[in-house]
Amino acid sequence: MTGDIVSVTVPSHPRYLCVIRDITARMADICGMDQATVDQVKLAVDEACSNVIKHAYKGDTTKTFSVIFRIREKEFEVVIDDSGPKADLSCLRGRDLDDIRPGGLGVHFIKRVFDSFAFDKRKRTGNRLRLIKRLDRGNEDHHNQ
Amino acid sequence: MKIIITSNSGHDVLAISGEVDMDTSPELRTHLLEFIHKRTPLLLIDFREVSYIDSSGIATFVEGLKGMMVYGGKLKFVAIPEKIGEIFSFAKLDRVFEIYGSIEDALHR
Incomplete structure (x- = not known):
């Protein structure tokens, strides 16, 4: 299982x-x-994929984006690739949770469960968002039986 | 997502089933705006069959609540499943929305 990759566009x-x-x-x-x-x-x-549609593609439904899932020894990685203009990080900052208004929650939902949330600056065109969650591998036995 | 609108003791009940996400929340928004346009005094949202909600669904409800507050209308949530309630709680919205265990509770409080 370690090293396995699943990708979808x-x-x-x-x-x-x-x-x-x-x-x-x-x-x-x-x-x-x-x-x-x-x-x-x-x-x-x-939420991360919704942001691609909303912010990178501005609601244009004729594009595509890819999601790559990687299972490593100690982490679960999700990479989301789009071909939109470079992300405006201010759109991804999220609102203060005490400031009750529509929007601005998606980033909080991402950050609460993923240990790392970063754009890959090496990608020249489009955006590559890399999400990493550390794994506690003590619970995987039932999948290997 | 499916939406069924019924009436209970003369009050409108909007029962949602399925997933409320970026794809389906515009339909929900349309319904909420119709109730706001009619100045509905009390709208009950039955969450019993909701299996998923994302930030766009939540944003739709925040917008609906604000729209109803303008004219003194009330928006009450009913029978929120635990995993949906956890999302509202994390977003600190469980203290903004009125949440009840059942339609009867919502009507009598």
């Missing part, structure tokens, strides 16, 4: 977010995460 239409969510949940489950964590990871990846 989907159109930038919100109707395909459910596909990403289903794959994300399965991958998190394979990593041995408990159900609450699986749910948090699923929401976080969904």
Whole structure:
């Protein structure tokens, strides 16, 4: 299992977010995460992909983006690649949770479950968001039986 | 996501089932704006069959709540499943929205 990679490319239409969510949940489950964590990871990846559609593509549903899942010995990595203009980081800062207004929650959902959240500056065109979650590998036995 | 609108004791109930996400929340928003346009005094949202909500779904409800507050309307949430409630709680919205265990509770408090 360690080193396994699963990748998917989907159109930038919100109707395909459910596909990403289903794959994300399965991958998190394979990593041995408990159900609450699986749910948090699923929401976080969904939010990151929603941001691609909303911010990178400005709602253009004719593009595509890719999501690559990697299971490593001690971490679960999700890389999201798009071909939009470079992300405006101010869009991804999130609002103060005490400031009750629509929007600005997605980044909080990402940061609460992933240990690392960063754009790969080496990517010349488009954006590459890399999310990393450290794994507690004590729970994976049931997947290997 | 499916939305069914019914009435209970003369009050509108909007029952949602399935996933509320960036794809489906615009339909939810349309319904909420119709209730706001009609100045509905009390709208109950039945979450019993909601399996997922993301930030766009939450944003839609925040917008709906603010729209109803303008004219003194009330938006009450009913029967929120635990994993959906956890999301509201993390976002500190469980203290902004009125949340009840059942429609009966929401109508009598």
